[in-house]
Amino acid sequence: MKLQRTAIAIAGTAAMFVGGIVSPHAIAQEATTQMQDPLSTLSWPTARVVPGSTVQIAPNDTFPTNVRLEGEDENIGYRLTTNPRTGIVTIQVSEDVSPGEVARFYVTATDGFRTHDYPVTVQTVTFLGEMAHKHEGYYEPLFTNGTPAIGRLLTSEVELPEGTHFEATAPDELRVNVDADGTLTVEPLKQLPIGWNTEVAVKATFPDGSFYVQGAPVVVVSDETAARIKKSDPFFRSKDEAYAERFQPRWEKVYFAGDEQAVSTFVGHAPKGTTFTLREDLEPFALGVADIKLDPHTGEVTFSPKRPIKQLRDFSIPIQMAYPDGRVGIADAVFSVTTPGKWLSEKADLTYEELEVPTPGPFTSKPTGSWPEGTVFSEPEFKEPGWTTTVDAKTGEVSLTPPERTTPGKTVTVPVTAKFSDGSRRIEMAVFELIMPENPEADSAKITFPDVTVRAGETIEVDPEGLPEGAKLTFGYFDNPGMNMRILPGGRLSMTATESTKIGERLLQLTATFKDGSTKPVFVKITVAATEPDPTETPTPEPTTQPDPTATPEPSQTSTPTLEPTAQPDPAETPKPSQTSTPTPTLEAESDNSGSSTGGIIAIVLGVLAALGGLAFAAKPQLEQMGLWPNLPLPTA
Incomplete structure (x- = not known):
């Protein structure tokens, strides 16, 4: 019904913004099924918040203690912080954020190995409760001929929640009263011309903090019309027809993009002395979305969004018009968003x-x-x-x-x-x-190393030739793991072979990286040689005692023949000789004044013969020539 135009507009606004209960400082939580991978299933519920308040959003699931979360942002009226251990996200919303906006932020979670980004969404609403949506009501037009008119709140619910509060505002020409159940009583304070009409703003506030504002139309009619309406005369035209005869100003409907300023003009004649008034009490929601200016003389309405409006919707701005003759009428300047606004x-x-x-x-x-x-x-x-x-x-x-x-x-x-x-x-x-640069430095550089020969335990250091300033050498490939190598400042190569280093020739590949980022391989020929054996030490002979020259005759100048081993004599005749060679003994004669030492020498010779065994007989001619062979009788059986 057209007479419910304001109620419909407000009802649509309320329905758009109300939702689940989320206290501005409460923690919003939802239960979800526990999954095996905490990072892949981590999520946050969508939260609702009113402008100028704060909401905290906890993750849907628990997560391991080694997971850390990070998220901090501040942008276009929102400020987000994240507790790194609990994952609770705190979002502060400034007062200039428009209801209906949806903002999305991202929180980063990491367990040291994996990193994921997760969206956190917050919707700004006019109020947080749901009672206003459930118990929203409206008023039928109230007709008065100067006497009090009573209108009852019409709602689908029989009983209102305990603690519901009503308040009403109206133009100065009316006295209004609203009861605890929403029943409205309206009485003109002076005689008003027929067709005079306005709306009384009734605000219902519920215990959960939600509210709505509903306009109750008031129309001044003649006494006859008032009586027939009161009697419900079946032959009388309907209330709709009576309501349609009210004084109705009109404004041009404007279609615009949600990020643009829009202007609606009054359609009709406004004689000198006509005044226009913006009824802010009837549409508080629009004032939170846009700056609205009204020219009180021309009726021109300017609608300037505070922020881009993303939703496609209508905004009905109630304007009251007063003619110089005392007639008053009320109507809406409608602004329709047909294109979502953009930042x-x-x-x-x-x-x-x-x-x-x-x-x-x-x-x-x-x-x-x-x-x-x-x-x-x-x-x-x-x-x-x-x-x-x-x-x-x-x-x-x-x-x-x-x-x-x-x-x-x-x-x-x-x-x-x-x-x-x-x-x-x-x-x-x-x-x-x-x-790659157009003329890489690697193409013109020539870097070489001399061939290297190294043995186990040795350390060799060699310098490169042609290494440009700023170039750097790094190890590439070398198939000899037993070699310890280092690259020293200036590109000097130090290498030490160990016992496990393989013997043979190998190529060491180095990579030269130049200042311009170009690279080229550099090769070093390395030969691992066998370790040289230590020379054998010759033992120093022990000195022998020289015999007294007076007691020992000078030896013959002839060479002593090499004694070949002879057949061993029969054990019954000759003692068995030793198997080891015995140095030639040195005979030393002692000096004795009492007589000849021949007997002592013979005794020594006999001892030597016994030691030499059969070998002594081979030297018999020489011993006899020297007078050292004893002339003894051979033993008999």
Whole structure:
């Protein structure tokens, strides 16, 4: 019914924003099934929050104690923090955030091996309770001819929750009263012209904090019309027809995008002295979404969204018009969002082209496209060790300087944040793909090492020839694991062979990396030689005692023949000789004044003969010539 236009509009608004109960400082939780992989199933429920409040959102499931969570952000009226151990996300929403907005943030979870990003969603609503939605009511038009008119709250629920509170506001020409059950009584304070009409704003607030505002239409009619309506005369035209005869101003309906300003003009004639009044008490929800200005003389209404409106919906702005003759009427200026609004960050045509850049750098990348004036580009949190990045705040140009000897083949992504004048921001990626320089230093460099021969236990150090300044050598391949090698400053190669080093010739492959990032292999010929044996030591002979020259005759100058082993004599005749050779004995004669020493010498000779056994007989001629062979009778049987 047309007479319920305000109620329908408000009911639609309430239905759009109400939802599950979430206290501004309570923890929203939902139960889900426990899964085996805590990182793959970790999630947070969608929470609702009213502007200017805070909500805490706990994860749906528990997770191992070794998992850490990280999430901190601040953007367009939202501020997010995350407890790294419990995973509870706290979101603060500023007062200028419009009901109906949905914001999504991301929380990063890691267990030291895996890392996942999870969305956390929060919806800003007008109120958090659900009672207003369940018990929402409306009023039929109240007709008065100057006498009190009574209107009852019509609702689908028989009883209202205990603690429900009502309050009513109306123009100064009316006295209003509302009971605890919502029954409304309206009485004009003065005589009003027929057709005069307005609406009384009735606000119902429920124990859970939810509320709605409903307009109760009030129309001044003649005494005759009032009497017939009171008697419910079946031949009298319907109430709708009576209501349709009220004084009705009209405004042009406007269709617009949710990020644009819209203007609705009054349709009709406004004589001098006509005034227009914005009835804020009837539509408090719209005032939270837009700045609304009304020209009190022309009736022109300007609707300026505070933030981009994403939902496709109508906003009915109640305007009361008063003519100089005392007639008053009320109507809505309707603004219809037909295209979702966009932030400047969404409108901007901003991007960085992926670049192929030859080493060694530095490299630069400029954004392309168009973006609003006043956009500020910020330096990213770039944590690549050894790399240096700068971002021009006005132009967005990125400068990237890699460390020395950075090799081609790497792809480096630099995140750049663009902040816009409406408070929104956007992150674009400047991508650098490092390629080989046009004239690689490796092509002209000639690095050589001398051939090396090393033995176990030896340490050899050799220097390279032709190693350019800034170039660096690293080990490549060498098939001899027993070799201990190091690369010293300046490229000097130190190697030590161990006992397990394999003997033979091997090629050691090194890699030379130059300042421009180009590389080339360098080979060293290494020969592992066998260890040389130590020389055998000759034992020093022990000195022998020389015989007295007076007692020992000078030996013959003839060479002593080599004594060949002879057949052993019969044991009955000759003692068995020793198997070891015996040095030639040194005979030393003692000096005796009392007589000849011949007997002593003979005794010595006999002892020697006994020791020599059969060998002594071979030397008999020489001993006889020297007078040393004893002339003794041979033993007989």
